[in-house]
Amino acid sequence: MKRQAFTLVELLIVVVLMSILSATGITVYIDSAKDAKVQQTAQTLLTVQRAIHVSRLHHGVWPLGSGTDVTVLDEFVGASFMKSEPPIGGSWFYAGSESAGRPYIYLLILFVVDPPADEFQRIDALIDDGVLTSGRVVRFKNNLLYIVKNGI
Numbered sequence: 001m002k003r004q005a006f007t008l009v010e011l012l013i014v015v016v017l018m019s020i021l022s023a024t025g026i027t028v029y030i031d032s033a034k035d036a037k038v039q040q041t042a043q044t045l046l047t048v049q050r051a052i053h054v055s056r057l058h059h060g061v062w063p064l065g066s067g068t069d070v071t072v073l074d075e076f077v078g079a080s081f082m083k084s085e086p087p088i089g090g091s092w093f094y095a096g097s098e099s100a101g102r103p104y105i106y107l108l109i110l111f112v113v114d115p116p117a118d119e120f121q122r123i124d125a126l127i128d129d130g131v132l133t134s135g136r137v138v139r140f141k142n143n144l145l146y147i148v149k150n151g152i
Contacts, residue, residue: 037087038119041109042126045137045146046085047109051076052096052148062103062149064096072096088119090143102151109144120144 006014041081052150055076056061063072068091070082082092086109120139129135136147 008053033120034119035122038089039126041119042123045107045123046127048073048077048081049146052105062096062098062105064098066093066095066097068093068140070096070127088116088123090115093143100150103149104151105147105149106147107148108140109146111142113142115139115142115144 014123029107034043051073052063055073058075062069068082071079073081073094079146082094084092086092088109088110090111093110094106096103096105098104117139120137124130124132124135124137128137132139138145138147
């Protein structure tokens, strides 16, 4: 007797195996997307740091100002940078000031709610010491603070 179709059990096994493979693939894809956003954010922070130093060399003074609509870096990072959203979400905030002749320059990624703490940690590990309480990358309340120049 020749069989012409698959049994229900065989079909169920195939469906279960396909579901497991799909779930694994989706998880790997999501992790890859998060890794790409973390790496892009880390590179952006380093690029802005370089732009700040280039601005200092070009103009002879540190770019001072603060807020989300700061134009002091437009020449070096583009006019729309501060209005763009960081790859990991949130919004950019620049703070540059001087006290007793010493510059203090920070770039923050602000979050209103639910900051991605695990992504903060991974960014810190990529460009700093991997500890969010010390170094150039620190967690400040719900925000990621990147210290470009700290009065030195």
